Amino acid sequence: DAPETRYIRVTFLGAAGGLWGSLWELEASAGELPDLPAADSGNAESTGPVTLDDVTAPDGFNVRIFGEPPTVNYPVCLTTAPNGDVFVGVDEQGSLGKEPDGGRVLRCIDTDGDGTADRVNVFAAMDHPRGLVFEEGNGTPEDADTLWVLHPPRLTVYRDSDSDGVADDSEVLIEGISTDQVNQRGADHTTNGIRMGIDGWIYIAVGDFGFTKAVAKDGTTLSRRGGGIVRIRPDGTEMEIFSWGQRNILDVSIDPLMNIFTRDNTNDGGGWDIRLSHVLQSANYGYPSLYKSFSDEIMPPLADYGGGSGCGTMYFHDERWPEGFNDLLLTCDWGTNDVFSHQMPRQGPTFKAQQDSFLRLPRPTDIDVDASGRMYVSSWKNGKFAYDGPNIGFVAQIIPEDFVPSPVPDLRKLSPSELASEFHHPSAAYREHVQRTLLRMCRSTGKAEAAFALRELAADPSAPLYT
Numbered sequence: 001d002a003p004e005t006r007y008i009r010v011t012f013l014g015a016a017g018g019l020w021g022s023l024w025e026l027e028a029s030a031g032e033l034p035d036l037p038a039a040d041s042g043n044a045e046s047t048g049p050v051t052l053d054d055v056t057a058p059d060g061f062n063v064r065i066f067g068e069p070p071t072v073n074y075p076v077c078l079t080t081a082p083n084g085d086v087f088v089g090v091d092e093q094g095s096l097g098k099e100p101d102g103g104r105v106l107r108c109i110d111t112d113g114d115g116t117a118d119r120v121n122v123f124a125a126m127d128h129p130r131g132l133v134f135e136e137g138n139g140t141p142e143d144a145d146t147l148w149v150l151h152p153p154r155l156t157v158y159r160d161s162d163s164d165g166v167a168d169d170s171e172v173l174i175e176g177i178s179t180d181q182v183n184q185r186g187a188d189h190t191t192n193g194i195r196m197g198i199d200g201w202i203y204i205a206v207g208d209f210g211f212t213k214a215v216a217k218d219g220t221t222l223s224r225r226g227g228g229i230v231r232i233r234p235d236g237t238e239m240e241i242f243s244w245g246q247r248n249i250l251d252v253s254i255d256p257l258m259n260i261f262t263r264d265n266t267n268d269g270g271g272w273d274i275r276l277s278h279v280l281q282s283a284n285y286g287y288p289s290l291y292k293s294f295s296d297e298i299m300p301p302l303a304d305y306g307g308g309s310g311c312g313t314m315y316f317h318d319e320r321w322p323e324g325f326n327d328l329l330l331t332c333d334w335g336t337n338d339v340f341s342h343q344m345p346r347q348g349p350t351f352k353a354q355q356d357s358f359l360r361l362p363r364p365t366d367i368d369v370d371a372s373g374r375m376y377v378s379s380w381k382n383g384k385f386a387y388d389g390p391n392i393g394f395v396a397q398i399i400p401e402d403f404v405p406s407p408v409p410d411l412r413k414l415s416p417s418e419l420a421s422e423f424h425h426p427s428a429a430y431r432e433h434v435q436r437t438l439l440r441m442c443r444s445t446g447k448a449e450a451a452f453a454l455r456e457l458a459a460d461p462s463a464p465l466y467t
Helices: 181-185 416-424 428-442 447-458
Strands: 061-067 075-080 086-091 103-109 119-125 131-135 145-151 154-160 169-175 191-196 202-206 211-216 221-224 227-232 240-246 260-263 275-279 310-317 327-333 338-342 356-360 364-369 375-379 394-400
Touching: 061 086, 061 103, 075 131, 075 375, 075 394, 086 131, 103 145, 119 145, 119 154, 131 191, 131 202, 145 191, 221 240, 240 275, 260 310, 260 327, 310 428, 327 364, 338 364, 416 428, 416 447, 428 447
Parallel strands: 075 364, 310 364
Antiparallel strands: 061 394, 075 086, 086 103, 103 119, 131 145, 145 154, 154 169, 169 211, 191 202, 202 227, 211 221, 227 240, 260 275, 310 327, 327 338, 338 356, 364 375, 375 394
16 A cells, blocks of 8 residues: 555564575565465475476476485586586585585486486585586597586596596696685685587686686686686686676576577676676676666676576577477576576577576576487575585486487597588587597597598588588
């Protein structure tokens, strides 16, 4: 009965054990509060053991629980190998926990193809894993399986020289790629997900705390407050700032034509909300001082979606999937319990944004797909902002009904010409593994054959542009 009311003031009187407070839900009513909405199927706030009901997918899709606690718990990030192995970054301390020795990367294997991991081992241990990129080698010390792990304040490469699923050695590629806040209040707002593009760079999502002194393997040193994207070569050279002026992005998505997208995190209010952005090199996206009063001086977002908490993202391209689900951007939002899909039609030099809910599950953290077409999404179900017992989170697998994932051939046994012909494959994840295999092969042999095959491919007018 107060139509002119514009604000409600809430006074926070403190909390046991800290200074942080948050509102889970707020309602205002003229009389008695109405009943809360009844929980629907696939309720994203369900508690208790993990079940299939925790994930709601579109009609025509099958969901399986790939990994669950206590074996697979606290999943922050994930990536896949060509053979279907799934690497899951586990951080028991979440965003605010500070206790050491709670982080690791698990290698999860589904040996019988039923959609559930039945072999799980620790590939490597580190604090606060936040992003993963995997590259398959030949199982030798000279050509090892390689996993890049972003774990603030470091980017480290781990090598498995005998392909037994356990890292044998590691090398720090960047030291200091976050502020010292990671030691004071956990990994919140520090440096987050990584993706490798077909241009041969690793793209790093930097949260809004920035970094005071990041030193790369080749001695390159950068310092910058605020958030954006930094990129570096896989060998730890040529580190540089790609773009800036974003708040707390947790991941970078890259489409088959090297267009880059991010989903900003929100918290500040005052006009800074969830922002979906097409990220261009050297662009400034306005956070924290330009977006409100000097918006004509910044690169605008594609869309503003209000409140939320953006997490992992992925650009998904696999033409074997059903129409409407085979070429789109997917973004996880912890705050809304959705994985959103974004069709991205061209609009002039950029894209027109659109958003639908693709999956519903408790607090999604990351998403990826393997070369066979099996999609994986991680959940922080029952979790808080630090360690809260062993039974937190899970990883789900999503595939279309009647879709039979095809085993990926051993790409290492193909010739350079045969590998070049595989660039016609309908899966972007598959093509990326082909590219990395070809590049590794050309380090020692096959350069002339590969160059000839690639020239033939580039000159083929019938090939799709992504090829």
